[in-house]
Amino acid sequence: MIINTNENTSIITQEKATIIELVKKIEALYPKFKNQNIIVHLTSIKSIVLEDIIEFLQISNQHRAKKHSFVIVTESFDSSKSPDEIVVVPSLQEAYDIIEMEDMERDLGF
Template sequence: MIIDQDENTTIITQEKASIIELVKKIDILYDRFKNNNIIVNITKLDVVKLSDVIEFLQLSNKHRKAKHSFVIVANNASFDEMPDEIIVVPSMKEANDVIEMEVMERDLGF
């Protein structure tokens, strides 16, 4: 797991860990970046299944409830299968765009 900081966004890149291990590690280290927007980059996986994304749902809900963005980047996912409760995009550019839009919405009181 690689953790990078970019202004108010933490980018977590999955290297070799399984999705379950990655979620556990993020949960353990959560206090380090709980006040930032989070991008989880899992593009190194050959295929991203719905069950993989569901593993992040509890963490995503907790983070979004605290008024911060949580976005998963997965270029090998079937986006039609992804639940509406979690944001999954195919590229880092789109992840940053989503965060930018959500920050504007929060600033406007939405």
């Protein structure tokens, strides 16, 4: 797991761990980036199924409840099949766009 931080966003890049191992690592290190937006970059995994995405549901809900964005980036999953509580996009640029839009909504009180 590689963690890069810029401004108010942490990008967590999955290297070799399984999804379950990655979620456990994120939960263990959560205090480190709990006050930032989080992007989980899963592009190294070639096949992602709905069950993999759902593994992030609890931490996504927890993070979003604290008024921060949580976005998963993967090209190998159809984001239309994702639960509404989890944001899944195919590129880092789209993840940044989502965070920007959500920041504006929070600023406006939504």
